[in-house]
Amino acid sequence: MLTQQASLLLSLVMLTATVLTYAGLYLARQGIFPTTFDWTNVVNHSLPLALAAVGQGIVVLTRGLDLSIGGMVDLTNGLAATRLTGDPRLDGLWILLILLVGAAGGLVNGLLVARARLQPILVTIATLAIYQGLALWVLPTPGGQVPGGLTTVLANPDAPTGLVWVAAVAAAWFAFRRTRVGAGIVALGNDPEAAHASGLPVLRLTVIAYVASGFFAAAAGLFLAATTTAGDAVAGNVFVLTSIAAVVLGGISFFGGRGSLLGAVAGAFTLTLVVNVLFFAGIDPLYQSFYQGLFLIAAVLLGNAAGRLARRAR
Amino acid sequence: MTEVRPVVEVPTPPRPSRRGDRSGAKVLIAFGVAAAIIVVGQLRNPGFGSWDGIRAILVIASFTGFVVAGQTLVVLVGGIDLSVPWTLNAAAILLTTTAAGHQSRVLYAVVAALGAGLAIGLVNGIGTAYLGVPAVVMTLGVNGVMEGLTLGLSQGMTCRSCSAYAPDAVRTAVNGQVLGVPGDLLLWLGVIALTTVALSRSTFGRRVYAVGNNPWAAYLAGIGVRRLTVVLYMLSGLFAALAGIALVGYSGQPTLGMGDPFLFQSIAAIVIGGVSVLGGRGNPLGPVAGCVTLVALLSLLRAESMPEWGRNVLYGALILAILLLYGRERRPD
Numbered sequence: 001m002l003t004q005q006a007s008l009l010l011s012l013v014m015l016t017a018t019v020l021t022y023a024g025l026y027l028a029r030q031g032i033f034p035t036t037f038d039w040t041n042v043v044n045h046s047l048p049l050a051l052a053a054v055g056q057g058i059v060v061l062t063r064g065l066d067l068s069i070g071g072m073v074d075l076t077n078g079l080a081a082t083r084l085t086g087d088p089r090l091d092g093l094w095i096l097l098i099l100l101v102g103a104a105g106g107l108v109n110g111l112l113v114a115r116a117r118l119q120p121i122l123v124t125i126a127t128l129a130i131y132q133g134l135a136l137w138v139l140p141t142p143g144g145q146v147p148g149g150l151t152t153v154l155a156n157p158d159a160p161t162g163l164v165w166v167a168a169v170a171a172a173w174f175a176f177r178r179t180r181v182g183a184g185i186v187a188l189g190n191d192p193e194a195a196h197a198s199g200l201p202v203l204r205l206t207v208i209a210y211v212a213s214g215f216f217a218a219a220a221g222l223f224l225a226a227t228t229t230a231g232d233a234v235a236g237n238v239f240v241l242t243s244i245a246a247v248v249l250g251g252i253s254f255f256g257g258r259g260s261l262l263g264a265v266a267g268a269f270t271l272t273l274v275v276n277v278l279f280f281a282g283i284d285p286l287y288q289s290f291y292q293g294l295f296l297i298a299a300v301l302l303g304n305a306a307g308r309l310a311r312r313a314r
Numbered sequence: 315m316t317e318v319r320p321v322v323e324v325p326t327p328p329r330p331s332r333r334g335d336r337s338g339a340k341v342l343i344a345f346g347v348a349a350a351i352i353v354v355g356q357l358r359n360p361g362f363g364s365w366d367g368i369r370a371i372l373v374i375a376s377f378t379g380f381v382v383a384g385q386t387l388v389v390l391v392g393g394i395d396l397s398v399p400w401t402l403n404a405a406a407i408l409l410t411t412t413a414a415g416h417q418s419r420v421l422y423a424v425v426a427a428l429g430a431g432l433a434i435g436l437v438n439g440i441g442t443a444y445l446g447v448p449a450v451v452m453t454l455g456v457n458g459v460m461e462g463l464t465l466g467l468s469q470g471m472t473c474r475s476c477s478a479y480a481p482d483a484v485r486t487a488v489n490g491q492v493l494g495v496p497g498d499l500l501l502w503l504g505v506i507a508l509t510t511v512a513l514s515r516s517t518f519g520r521r522v523y524a525v526g527n528n529p530w531a532a533y534l535a536g537i538g539v540r541r542l543t544v545v546l547y548m549l550s551g552l553f554a555a556l557a558g559i560a561l562v563g564y565s566g567q568p569t570l571g572m573g574d575p576f577l578f579q580s581i582a583a584i585v586i587g588g589v590s591v592l593g594g595r596g597n598p599l600g601p602v603a604g605c606v607t608l609v610a611l612l613s614l615l616r617a618e619s620m621p622e623w624g625r626n627v628l629y630g631a632l633i634l635a636i637l638l639l640y641g642r643e644r645r646p647d
Contacts, residue, residue, distance in 0.1 A: 254451065289459070
């Protein structure tokens, strides 16, 4: 529990440091602090990754990995850009359907991992290709149109409503962690054999984790469509690796059962903000992935060092 | 009064895992699937199964094959190398920009490209083996680092020497034919022979399987687990760089993002070949068959003018089908 809090704390400290660096560089360049518009922009651009990272985080908590998230974001982003019309009632139904598509994709992953006992990384490499294919079927060329109403609700550029969604995810995690299923998923990740021996429905919990991952990937696809106001059947591919990076920055252990989804959200915000920091630091955007990669490795090394210190202090 | 003694069952010693996991059967299955795809292709499009058709498939498969040779080594000890795409890309660009059209610099350029691969692998290995960074995270980070360096140093492929073609010597070595067999395939054959013999007939190979089966036991048996891991990541970097050199020799010029398809393709080929991603199990010839199977399938689907979305779906479905066919993996214990 102590190390769990410590890693969450570390990810929040990293986020704070990145926010302060961003504000400082902005001040140095523009002579003022970032405006509400800038912060809203940051939140809106971080939200798709934050949601994808929450999904990835749940799966990583069970010692799994979900590479198909990228394909599911592609697919749901394509569906949003081609099926939504602007009619609120019909669109509400479609949004529900899109989220269900995500959950169904997750169900397939979950059953293959839990029932057929296949390796998560292999199952989700295969379903990644399948979901990417379906996305290209739905939207062969970039385009489509996203009704303005969706953007207003999910990623309003004029008011910081995006924070409401962040708060909703945080609240959902706090509630979920205290449910039987939430506690079970963490216990399962901590020690699958002990979880099984103490009568936890390991199979069902694993499936639930993958269903949640698919659901959140679909939500990420919807938010991405709302932010970019158009569809692109390959726009989600970056999420395969960035969702893993966000989870790592969020301090969720790859050995399962340790970490908070709040950390994954913080990691997603940090990763997005780093891009802004590099921009205001006047660094050639071509070097962006270089610094993101370094940052990722440094964060893990820092986390390892902090963990060692925490253990020594006890 | 007779003493009742509990019957103690003497456990039969476990057979060496490499033979006990049907890995030989999996190699046959993988080659069988590849052959079946080629037969179907020949029936539907005469010429698909001719020597020219098969040679074209094998040449494309060889690029994945080079990557797979290194990836298999890392996977056998339970690791993974996600830095393959930009190691390959960086090596390809390094080759053409270093040579910059001067034929006299060929050797220097090839050494630079291979050296870059080794150096990247060294970083990966130190991070995973000595600094305790999970392999997925370390190699993912290094892939980002290499992507940024490649894009930045080449100024997005707009630098002066960036438009250079691969040196003639490399292009001849890759495309030139000996008795109808392209040099690239001979090189692949050499790599296959080398890795197969090293893994199945040398102490090096026995150490790799021992570490993959149980790193702790291997350590207690006196194997330098960390040093071996570093060497394997270096070899993975080396083979990814070799793939970059071969690919740029084949196509003439490097492009940004040319390595991206090879990450998941190399892992898929390893899976089809029946090598366990948990480490310690699998025949090194399996992934070779996996490469041929994947490329044959993609070529067949293209010959059938299947749209890209359908190719993706069937590609994923094939991997799932083979996974289900092989059955569930048990953690080696």
